[in-house]
Amino acid sequence: MVLRVIKYGLALGLSAALTTGAYAEEATSAASPEAASPEETIKQALTALTDGAQLGAIRPAAIDGLYNVQIIGGPAVIISADGKHLIMGEMFDVTDTGLAPVQDPYLLNSRREFISSLGEHDSIKFAPEGETKHVAYVFTDVDCGYCRRLHSQMHSYNEMGANKPGYNDLGIEIRYLAYPRAGANSPSAAKLESAWCADDQKAALDKLKNLESVEPATCENPIEQQYLKGGEMGVTGTPAILLPDGRLFVGYQPPEQLLQAIEKK
Known part of the structure; x- marks a missing residue:
């Protein structure tokens, strides 16, 4: 083969x-x-x-x-x-209670160091109105369907007739990082740059996640660096959810499922 x-x-x-x-x-x-x-x-x-x-x-x-x-x-x-x-x-x-994923100490440490290096303007934050109990960093691409699904569940949402709490409702602050899957010089990256460079970053990202256009903008931004660093740390697709303790979940996780994963040590 x-x-x-x-x-x-x-x-x-x-x-x-x-x-x-x-x-x-x-x-x-x-x-x-x-x-x-x-x-x-x-x-x-x-x-x-x-x-x-x-x-x-x-x-x-x-x-x-x-x-x-x-x-x-x-x-x-x-x-x-x-x-x-x-x-x-x-x-x-192989443990007495069954199988447990092996956590690579090198990657865990690398991810923790990356998080500690992030500045105030390196992520676009969607925080709860009340107390922030947990923080999750999400590598995102505005042209990713599951990324849009995650974003649509920032607050309470309806699923099969049932109202469910969103990430912010559960006390989870979402801090977006850039991971344009087509590369740092792609149209997706240009859209992300427009969000990072907008006067109102959250409003711009909201529009992009809802398939609306925003005013093109350029400025100094962390998109290429985050794209490359994400790949080094094991990001292979979006959304990819990085926790402050170094754990990484590649793929969409509903709000309540993410909360369970965060609180499971």
Whole structure:
């Protein structure tokens, strides 16, 4: 099976059995096991497999002999030191009470440092009218359907005839970060820039989420930086919800479900 990942395209066709394809064999045979370090061997193998996509740090995994690598804008993978075996998917610890997802200390720390580095104007905030009990950072794209769904549930909403509390009603402050899925130079990024540069950021973002146009605007903004940093931290799509403790949930979560996830330690 020919394995290929289109750079920044999120069309990732990696497989756990890299040695079964001629392309994988070609990708790894060029490396010299005697001369190259595991990091160099892994980088060469993944660079060939991904058509040169940007890679995050190559770090030892929880299982001896394996390594964690984040493909920027794509999945996190676990790969052997010789670059010949690759695993995609979540790793779990086997505990007395069942399976528990393994939290990568490197990524958790990286995400916490990123959050602590954010300035007052780096996010667009939608805060509760009353007490803020929790804060959730949401990587968003205005051309994303589930992002619009999340935004429509900022306050109480109706679902199948039942009124349900929104994020703000539950005391969750949503702080939007930019992640234009088509890239930092895309039309989606330009729309986000117009929101960040608007006199009333919240009103501009409201309009964009409701498929309305806003006055184009440019200014110094964090969109490209947040897009690249999001990819480094494991954001592969939108919405992606980042919590101050470093946990990341890629995908839409309804308000009550998000509250449960936040309060589950």
